[in-house]
Amino acid sequence: xxxxxxxxxxxxxxxxxxxxxxxxxxxxxxxxxxxxxxxxxxxxxxxxxxxxxxxxxxxxxxxxxxxxxxxxxxxxxxxxxxxxxxxxxxxxxxxxxxxxxxxxxxxxxxx
Amino acid sequence: xxxxxxxxxxxxxxxxxxxxxxxxxxxxxxxxxxxxxxxxxxxxxxxxxxxxxxxxxxxxxxxxxxxxxxxxxxxxxxxxxxxxxxxxxxxxxxxxxxxxxxxxxxxxxxxxxxxx
Numbered sequence: 001x002x003x004x005x006x007x008x009x010x011x012x013x014x015x016x017x018x019x020x021x022x023x024x025x026x027x028x029x030x031x032x033x034x035x036x037x038x039x040x041x042x043x044x045x046x047x048x049x050x051x052x053x054x055x056x057x058x059x060x061x062x063x064x065x066x067x068x069x070x071x072x073x074x075x076x077x078x079x080x081x082x083x084x085x086x087x088x089x090x091x092x093x094x095x096x097x098x099x100x101x102x103x104x105x106x107x108x109x110x111x
Numbered sequence: 112x113x114x115x116x117x118x119x120x121x122x123x124x125x126x127x128x129x130x131x132x133x134x135x136x137x138x139x140x141x142x143x144x145x146x147x148x149x150x151x152x153x154x155x156x157x158x159x160x161x162x163x164x165x166x167x168x169x170x171x172x173x174x175x176x177x178x179x180x181x182x183x184x185x186x187x188x189x190x191x192x193x194x195x196x197x198x199x200x201x202x203x204x205x206x207x208x209x210x211x212x213x214x215x216x217x218x219x220x221x222x223x224x225x226x227x
Contacts (some may be wrong), residue, residue: 004153034215043115043202043220044154089153097144097167098156099216 006102013080014110019076021105023090028068031093034093035064035075037105040086047088048075048110080109113138115205115219116185123225130190130197132222136205143186144216145178148200160186163210194227200224 003026013019023033032051036044048057048064050073056065063076077084087106091099117133126129136143140203141162146154156170160180171178175193190197200223204216 036218041223043117046215046217049215091154095158098170099146099154099155101146101155103151103153111113 002092004090004092004100005088006088006100008105009103010108012108012110013024015080015082017080017109018076018078019080019107021088021090021107022104023073023075025071025073025092025094025100027094028071029094030068030102031095033064033066033073033093033095034058034068034090034091034099035062035073036091039090040087044089051088077107080107082109084109115140115203115217117201117203117219117222118157119222120220121223123227124193125227126194128164130193130224130226132188132224134186134188134202134203134219136186136203136219140205140207140217142206142208143180144204144206145186146202146204147174147202148221150204151200153194154197154202154216157188185187190224192223198224198226 003058005024007022028080034049050057050066061078066073087104089104090102094100130209143160145157148154158171158178159167175191200221202221203219206216
């Protein structure tokens with residue numbers, strides 16, 4: 001049974017810092033992995049989608065990597081800004097239809 | 112192109128009442144997924160539907176919960192005789208091709224259900 005864990009659960013950093021969010025999963029047989037952002041009371045915004053054949057994806061200040069063999073993904077945020085404050089969710093596409101979500105990392109970037 | 116729409120955004124029900132949550136997928140998408148997010152927990156898959164068909168309902172509680180996606184109109188998640196433990200955010204997602212987790216699922220803003 002696939003399990004997804006995100007560490008840390010919460011993170012508070014000063015503006016301008018580079019930071020890394022971690023996601024680990026127990027079953028390496030995945031279709032893809034997706035990072036989402038969730039703002040309080042809002043829906044999910046897809047940030048990056050990495051297919052199982054890919055090692056990383058980049059979008060602006062965000063870079064996500066995937067290491068299937070070790071069951072890990074990292075989301076790197078460069079030069080963090082207060083507007084980056086949100087909960088970041090990692091979701092593993094582990095079957096044909098369903099994503100398995102981690103419980104998220106709550107990020108606060110202080111001005 | 113409007114995104115996935117869900118209504119209502121907030122729903123308050125008393126114990127024993129029925130809750131109906133609606134989801135309109137993105138234009139051109141005919142595959143809908145429902146997820147539930149309990150307080151302080153991650154999103155959990157409930158059900159996957161295509162038009163007029165339930166493909167996978169393995170994540171849906173066996174009793175009181177049902178889902179449909181009719182030929183015309185939005186997908187409906189129905190919860191009968193709600194209990195306090197049903198209080199959660201219910202998210203709907205849609206995709207164009209039905210390849211599920213091999214493609215991006217686009218999420219709606221969610222319906223926050225509060226059972227008093």
